[in-house]
Amino acid sequence: MANDPRDSASNDRGEEQLSARTQTLGPTEEADHPENTQKIEERKSGSGVKRPGDRVFELLSTVSAALMTVIIAAIGIYLLLNAVPALRRNEGGLLGFFTFDGTWQTATPESMQFGIPNLFGATVLISVFALILAMPVALGIAIFLSNYAPKKAVKPLGYIVDMLAAVPSIVYGLWGWQVLGPFLSNFYVWINESWLSNIFLFAWDGAPPFATGRNLFTGGVVLAVMILPVIAATAREVFVQTPPGHIEAALALGATRWEVVRMTVLPFGWSGFVAGSMLGLGRALGETMALYMVVSAASDFRWSLLEGGTTFATAIANAAPEFNNPISAGAYIAAGLVLFLLTFVVNTIARSLVK
Secondary structure (H helix, E strand, O other): OOOOOHHHHHHHHHHHHHHHHHHOHHHHHHHHHHHHHHHHHHHHHHHOOOOOHHHHHHHHHHHHHHHHHHHHHHHHHHHHHHHHHHHHOOOOHHHHHHOOOOEEEEOOOOOEEEOOOOHHHHHHHHHHHHHHEEEEEHHHHHHHHHHOOOHHHHHHHHHHHHHHHHHHHHHHHHHHHHHHHHHHHHHHHHHHHHHHHHHHHHOOOOOOOOOOOOHHHHHHHHHHHHHHHHHHHHHHHHOOOOHHHHHHHHHOOOHHHHHOOOOOOHHHHHHHHHHHHHHHHHHHHOOOOHHHOOOOOOOOOOOOOOOOOOHHHHHHHHHHHHHHHHHHHHHHHHHHHHHHHHHHHHHHHHHHHOO
16 A cells, blocks of 8 residues: 555655545546546446346346336227227217216217216215225224234234235125125115215115115225225335334333324324325226126216216126127227226325325
8 A cells, every 4th residue: 555654665655646546536537537437437327347137137127117118008098099989979079078977878879978977976986985994994904913913913914814805806796795785784774764864975766775785885895895905905014114213212201002103103104004095096996896796787876875876897897798889889998098097097196105
């Protein structure tokens, strides 16, 4: 080294070498030595010499990300191109598509009339209702598994909750249709005979019958069970990331376990819980088979949980026999485009909340 004590005769030379090395790394000399500048820039950008494995992995990652973007864009373009011809033949045009709330008339391409207000209302009402039911339960499960459950019980209980997401939709549909709906029939009768019937959300005009329970309320309960594991798993993963220092500081101040949760865990993980709830909402918006079996189809919609309804997804499933005509199918593809954009917006909001 330049300042080696064993080389007492070369102090001046060492100082010169140290000064030269400092100048080599300085901004003025960097401009005079392009090779040094290039090496430094390569270190900063991570674009130096790469091993073959790194290049292959980078290529596969880039292709995968680009492929997913292309697929999403292709789906949107396909829906748009197939929806435009039907929208042009719609009696009210694009405005009628967003305002017409009557029965759809798509059998004759020359005289089509269709709109999405009823579909949009039923989809939003049943999804939001399911979210309201699922969020408190999912929050309790996440708090229990991350802060209260014994360590030996965390994995088995978490596995049981996660298994709810693996149950097929048709199984939920059968359960809601054959078990849950009839089980809640007496509850619906009680609501109809109480003061709650004066609220528009619980109004009933006689259909569907309470004995079957095939209404939006039952469908909302089924949806709540289906999105519960999504919300609970997301919240639990965020809650366990709470900095230990925050928890230890609260305990050192004499906080109880609940106070620790309230003052440290919930503030830290609340955004993750909300994001998980938004992901669950996106899952509920597109559910088809379970609601197809549980909720009685209805062309009109009056914002009542005790009546039937038709969501975007169930409307498309009900009209599948009409898809041999591309123009008639285009009306339902237009509804699918709105659902696609709606779920895309919801999931985008969820991702932004996570960040």
